[in-house]
Amino acid sequence: MDLRPGADSCYKCTSCDTSCPVAEVDDSFPGPKFQGPEQWRLKRKEDTEIDDSIMGCSNCMRCDGACPSDVPLSQMHNSARGEYVDNQMDKLSREYIRNRILANYGTLARLGSKVPRLTNAVMGNSLVQKVNEKVLGITAERDFPEFADETFRSWWKKRGGPKVQSEEKRIAYFHGDYANYNTVEVAKALVRVYEEFGYEILVPDQRCSGTPMFANGMLDDARRSAKVNVENLGDAIENGYDIVASCTSCSMALRQEYPEQFDLDGTETVAANTYDALEYLLINENVIDPIRAVDGDELDLPDFAYHAPCHSRNQGLDRQAVELFRHLDGVGVEDVGDSCSGISGTYGWKEEKYDYSMAIGEEMFEHMEHAEGETGMTECPTCSMQMEHGTGYEINHPLEVLEKALVETDVEV
Numbered sequence: 001m002d003l004r005p006g007a008d009s010c011y012k013c014t015s016c017d018t019s020c021p022v023a024e025v026d027d028s029f030p031g032p033k034f035q036g037p038e039q040w041r042l043k044r045k046e047d048t049e050i051d052d053s054i055m056g057c058s059n060c061m062r063c064d065g066a067c068p069s070d071v072p073l074s075q076m077h078n079s080a081r082g083e084y085v086d087n088q089m090d091k092l093s094r095e096y097i098r099n100r101i102l103a104n105y106g107t108l109a110r111l112g113s114k115v116p117r118l119t120n121a122v123m124g125n126s127l128v129q130k131v132n133e134k135v136l137g138i139t140a141e142r143d144f145p146e147f148a149d150e151t152f153r154s155w156w157k158k159r160g161g162p163k164v165q166s167e168e169k170r171i172a173y174f175h176g177d178y179a180n181y182n183t184v185e186v187a188k189a190l191v192r193v194y195e196e197f198g199y200e201i202l203v204p205d206q207r208c209s210g211t212p213m214f215a216n217g218m219l220d221d222a223r224r225s226a227k228v229n230v231e232n233l234g235d236a237i238e239n240g241y242d243i244v245a246s247c248t249s250c251s252m253a254l255r256q257e258y259p260e261q262f263d264l265d266g267t268e269t270v271a272a273n274t275y276d277a278l279e280y281l282l283i284n285e286n287v288i289d290p291i292r293a294v295d296g297d298e299l300d301l302p303d304f305a306y307h308a309p310c311h312s313r314n315q316g317l318d319r320q321a322v323e324l325f326r327h328l329d330g331v332g333v334e335d336v337g338d339s340c341s342g343i344s345g346t347y348g349w350k351e352e353k354y355d356y357s358m359a360i361g362e363e364m365f366e367h368m369e370h371a372e373g374e375t376g377m378t379e380c381p382t383c384s385m386q387m388e389h390g391t392g393y394e395i396n397h398p399l400e401v402l403e404k405a406l407v408e409t410d411v412e413v
């Protein structure tokens with residue numbers, strides 16, 4: 001795709017550079033202005049190679065929101081990274097193999113979740129972690145996310161699917177890999193909360209949203225996933241379902257990255273009918289009144305330190321959880337500021353990026369520790385890992401808090 005015309009809108013104000021968390025901590029990273037408009041301007045047909053520093057971009061997308069001139073920065077970065085990986089990267093290199101494994105977490109998870117206890121024991125072994133770091137370049141500093149005893153999809157099947165039938169209120173749930181294999185309690189919370197509001201839920205066949213593939217320049221892998229997702233989600237839309245995701249990086253991929261990168265039939269329809277789970281409820285239901293009616297002191301809920309993920313910020317959803325839960329009496333929710341958590345999906349799992357990732361997250365860790373609540377809250381599973389890693393706090397998803405407040409009490413919704 002030729003993105004040079006977009007580059008002409010850049011007037012070199014450097015707002016994108018000053019918003020880039022990677023450029024702030026990594027002196028070797030030239031920043032979004034260079035990676036985006038400058039690189040695309042330099043490209044004359046096929047005669048200029050992509051600068052290898054493009055692999056330093058974490059795909060946090062903060063530069064997109066910073067640009068006053070609507071330069072399609074992250075689209076430029078994703079396209080350049082894809083071109084770099086396809087044409088310039090050694091496919092036998094450790095970096096390529098490691099990135100391919102990280103980008104295709106779902107493949108690993110599918111196998112690992114068949115024997116979750118054994119996988120958890122093996123992946124949690126410090127010797128295995130050291131070997132992973134030496135051989136593959138996956139940092140040994142982090143604990144591998146544990147697999148749940150039962151995937152969300154098998155729980156859903158055993159349960160017999162939806163408990164609520166409705167012609168008018170229908171959502172198709174895009175759970176993504178992480179809520180299916182790891183944080184199954186978040187997926188279950190979504191089901192219980194939405195059924196409480198009278199929604200019929202469909203759980204369509206699906207693949208990874210592709211976010212980690214975009215971030216690693218694996219555009220062919222992302223395209224394969226996107227094709228399956230767009231087809232299945234498109235069918236659900238035709239049958240009257242809206243698409244709802246519990247991870248803000250998943251909703252962002254379906255809404256922004258698919259239409260930017262792929263010309264698949266139905267991509268625009270899927271993008272236009274996809275929502276974040278909390279966002280969709282706030283648009284369509286009166287959530288605030290029942291939340292106000294809850295006696296927060298009777299709930300077994302702590303105060304929370306809330307972090308808005310960059311990909312939620314990118315969709316304009318950064319204040320929604322704080323704005324909602326401020327109506328929940330007796331439970332404090334404090335926004336810990338607008339800094340990036342630093343993990344950015346697979347970025348913080350790379351051995352050579354780990355220290356940068358922690359340096360980026362430092363501001364968030366400090367704010368969390370100064371906040372009154374000693375439990376974290378966020379919508380993004382990898383931000384959640386980083387929050388826990390940097391502070392030792394337990395982290396909840398807003399849907400889990402909503403479940404406690406509205407489903408486990410007698411409050412009418």
Ligand code: SF4
Nearest residue numbers: 020032057058061063
């Ligand atoms: S996406 Fe994030 S890391 Fe990449 S250039 Fe933009 S701000 Fe920097």
Ligand code: SF4
Nearest residue numbers: 010011013014016067
């Ligand atoms: S923020 Fe936009 S206009 Fe300003 S330098 Fe970056 S790309 Fe150019």
